[in-house]
Amino acid sequence: xxxxxxxxxxxxxxxxxxxxxxxxxxxxxxxxxxxxxxxxxxxxxxxxxxxxxxxxxxxxxxxxxxxxxxxxxxxxxxxxxxxxxxxxxxxxxxxxxxxxxxxxxxxxxxxxxxxxxxxxxxxxxxxxxxxxxxxxxxxxxxxxxxxxxxxxxxxxxxxxxxxxxxxxxxxxxxxxxxxxxxxxxxxxxxxxxxxxxxxxxxxxxxxxxxxxxxxxxxxxxxxxxxxxxxxxxxxxxxxxxxxxxxxxxxxxxxxxxxxxxxxxxxxxxxxxxxxxxxxxxxxxxxxxxxxxxxxxxxxxxxxxxxxxxxxxxx
Numbered sequence: 001x002x003x004x005x006x007x008x009x010x011x012x013x014x015x016x017x018x019x020x021x022x023x024x025x026x027x028x029x030x031x032x033x034x035x036x037x038x039x040x041x042x043x044x045x046x047x048x049x050x051x052x053x054x055x056x057x058x059x060x061x062x063x064x065x066x067x068x069x070x071x072x073x074x075x076x077x078x079x080x081x082x083x084x085x086x087x088x089x090x091x092x093x094x095x096x097x098x099x100x101x102x103x104x105x106x107x108x109x110x111x112x113x114x115x116x117x118x119x120x121x122x123x124x125x126x127x128x129x130x131x132x133x134x135x136x137x138x139x140x141x142x143x144x145x146x147x148x149x150x151x152x153x154x155x156x157x158x159x160x161x162x163x164x165x166x167x168x169x170x171x172x173x174x175x176x177x178x179x180x181x182x183x184x185x186x187x188x189x190x191x192x193x194x195x196x197x198x199x200x201x202x203x204x205x206x207x208x209x210x211x212x213x214x215x216x217x218x219x220x221x222x223x224x225x226x227x228x229x230x231x232x233x234x235x236x237x238x239x240x241x242x243x244x245x246x247x248x249x250x251x252x253x254x255x256x257x258x259x260x261x262x263x264x265x266x267x268x269x270x271x272x273x274x275x276x277x278x279x280x281x282x283x284x285x286x287x288x289x290x291x292x293x294x295x296x297x298x299x300x301x302x303x304x305x306x307x308x309x310x311x312x313x314x
Contacts, residue, residue, distance in 0.1 A: 063122050070120040074113070077128070077135045078104055084201040087190060088179040089141055095162040097179060107138050143199055145235035146208035147226050155181050192311050195231075196286065199238035207236065207244050214248045218265060221252060222273035230303035230312040237276075237284035275300060 082100055091098050091106060098106060107113050116134050119125060158166065181187045191198075199205055212220045221244060226232050236242060241259045244252035244266065253265065260266045261282050271278045276297055280290075298313050 063124075065120060065123050065126070067117065070117055070126075073120070073126060073128075074116065074131055074135070075104065077131045078107065078139070081132075081135050081139050084197055085139065085141055086143075086179060086198050087187065090163060090179075095164040096160075097158055097163070103139070107135075110138065112138055140203040142204045142206060143202040143235070143239070144206050144208065145199075145226075145232055147210060147229055147232070155179065196234045196238045199235050200240070202239050202241075204241045204243065205235060205239035207232075207242060208247075208249070209244060209252065210247050212246045212252065214246055214250050216246060216252070218253060218269060220246075221266065222269050227270075227273045228300065228302050230298070230301040230309050233274075233297065233301060234312060236270075237281060 079100075082103065088097050088099050089103060090096075091102075096102075112134055116131065180191055207226065209221065209224045209226055211226075212224050221227075240261070242261050244255075244260050246252055252260070253263075255263050255266065257263055267278045267281060270276075270281060274281075274297065294313065298309055301309060301312075303309050303312065
């Protein structure tokens, strides 16, 4: 009887150490929780058999999730979110251009990420709705549409530099010229194919009218050369939220509404300037429907290269 009890105690002690080693990969709070759970189970009278100890161990393995597994789940959610965003984005906090890896690493340093990771202690905590919500909130991006003037900034002008310290490169923001390696044909093809998607998923698209002076009256937007640019079309119809700014970055018509697509005055002006119906301007959907009408819109546009007319409208 004593020998059997001694053997059972040895087995229990061995199993306890085994579980402790397994859950050492968890952070302190979860390790203590799991250890307490196992200790309480060992105090039960029916743990003299080998099968019950293994059942406790298996319960822990099934119930708890290690941080690396939680990180993988979050990382997958991040990559899905970033598939709808440009390859590089400007971090407005640091002023640095960030590729996908840098964007992920930046997210991992935030309190939101740490709180999310610490909240995932058990498999029942893997609620994808919550994870997607936190990820989508962090990776919200604002895109810019404007017309280059004298200087066209390129990637080598800003790479590894703090944007706020640069001089002589007016108008720098997210653009295909300064955030994409134009010497790389594969990377250059990305914005051509996905620009509409990027602008569609932007939280906000700001449109800078460099030829519209401050305090302009209604009609200035209609006469802006921005309306004539081929690539400008999708940068306006794709986003759900748009704000127009004048040359000095003051709001056009001093319209302080959160979305100029909801401004009847601005929509009426843009409709007359582009020939595009107001409903299409507000809620455009790509496709072959109305192809003749869309070709008429394209006929009014100008691009540097003739084939860009086709690319921008595809």
